[in-house]
Amino acid sequence: MSALTVAGLSVRFRRRDGDVQAVTDLSLTLRRGELLAVVGESGCGKSVLAHAILDLLPANAVVTGSVSFADGVPFARGRDIGLIPQSPATALTPVRTGRSLLTETLRVHRRDMAADLVAKEAGLAPGDLDRYPHQLSGGMAQRLATALAIAPDPAVLLADEPTSGLDRPLADQTLDLLRRRCDDGGAVLLITHDLAAAERVADTVAVMYASRVAEHRPAAAFFAGPAHPYAAALLDARPDRAFAPIPGHPPMLTALPPGCPFAPRCARADAGCATLPAWTGGAACHHPLG
Known part of the structure; x- marks a missing residue:
C-alpha cells in the first residue's frame, strides 16, 4: 500500500533574471515498508522535492502536480510526515x-x-x-x-542528507535507524549524495539529474548495473569504483534543453537525444545501458 504518492510534480522559482525549473514532471510512489533513496549531484532538485512534499516552499515558488499521503488521506506535518532537515543548525530554536x-x-x-x-x-x-x-x-x-x-513516530519520514557532518560509524547508526523504521512498517524517503549510504539501506533508488528523474529501479539492480549513462557515471565517480569524474557540467536550471539534459556530457548521445526520451527499463534514456 502506498504511503506517499507524487504525481507530475513541477516546481518553478520566479526570479527577475529568469525562472529556475527546480523539479520537472516528477512522479514517485513510496510504499509502506520501503526506503526510497533519491540521489544525484548537488543542485539537481533533491531538497526542493522534499520541501515541495511538505509545502514548505518560498512565496516565489510555482507548483503544479500533486502530492498525496496514504492513498489520498490528508496529512499533518510532524505527526504524519517528519523531516530531518539538511541544515539542522538553522532549524533549531x-x-x-x-x-x-x-x-x-x-x-x-x-x-x-x-x-x-x-x-x-x-x-x-x-x-x-x-x-x-x-x-x-x-x-x-x-x-x-x-x-x-x-x-x-511519523508514518513517513523525509531524511534530507541525514548523515551530513557525521563520521562513518554514526552515519551508519543513523542509516540503520531509518532502515528499522521501514522494517517496522514505516516509509522513508532518503535524499542523499552518499551512494554508499543508499547502497547500505535502500530498497529502491531514484536518480535525479537537472530537475528530472533519470532512473528509478530496485536498489539491488541499480547497483549491479545502472541503466542510465548518467547513473553509471555517478557510480563510477565513487572512490571504491573507478573514481572517475563526470566530464562537463549540468545544464543551468534557468535554461534546460528541450531534449535529454545529459546529452552534452554523454558519450552515447546522438541526434535523437535532442528530444526527451521515453522510459525504457527503468531509465529515461534513448540509449539505456545493458
Whole structure:
C-alpha cells in the first residue's frame, strides 16, 4: 500500500533574471515498508522535492502536480510526515535546549516516551540534550534534528542528507535507524549524495539529474548495473569504483534543453537525444545501458 504518492510534480522559482525549473514532471510512489533513496549531484532538485512534499516552499515558488499521503488521506506535518532537515543548525530554536525542544515535541504529539530514550535512539548522548544549539557540534545538531523528527513516530519520514557532518560509524547508526523504521512498517524517503549510504539501506533508488528523474529501479539492480549513462557515471565517480569524474557540467536550471539534459556530457548521445526520451527499463534514456 502506498504511503506517499507524487504525481507530475513541477516546481518553478520566479526570479527577475529568469525562472529556475527546480523539479520537472516528477512522479514517485513510496510504499509502506520501503526506503526510497533519491540521489544525484548537488543542485539537481533533491531538497526542493522534499520541501515541495511538505509545502514548505518560498512565496516565489510555482507548483503544479500533486502530492498525496496514504492513498489520498490528508496529512499533518510532524505527526504524519517528519523531516530531518539538511541544515539542522538553522532549524533549531537557538534559545532553547535540546531537552526542551524534544520534551515539547513528545508532549504535543502525546508520545509517552522519555526524551533520553529518543535521543539515545538517534545516537545523541542524553547529557547533550541540556545544551543549547550553539553549544552542539554539527554532528550533534544533526542527531538532535533526527531525534526531533522521529519523536512523533511519523508514518513517513523525509531524511534530507541525514548523515551530513557525521563520521562513518554514526552515519551508519543513523542509516540503520531509518532502515528499522521501514522494517517496522514505516516509509522513508532518503535524499542523499552518499551512494554508499543508499547502497547500505535502500530498497529502491531514484536518480535525479537537472530537475528530472533519470532512473528509478530496485536498489539491488541499480547497483549491479545502472541503466542510465548518467547513473553509471555517478557510480563510477565513487572512490571504491573507478573514481572517475563526470566530464562537463549540468545544464543551468534557468535554461534546460528541450531534449535529454545529459546529452552534452554523454558519450552515447546522438541526434535523437535532442528530444526527451521515453522510459525504457527503468531509465529515461534513448540509449539505456545493458
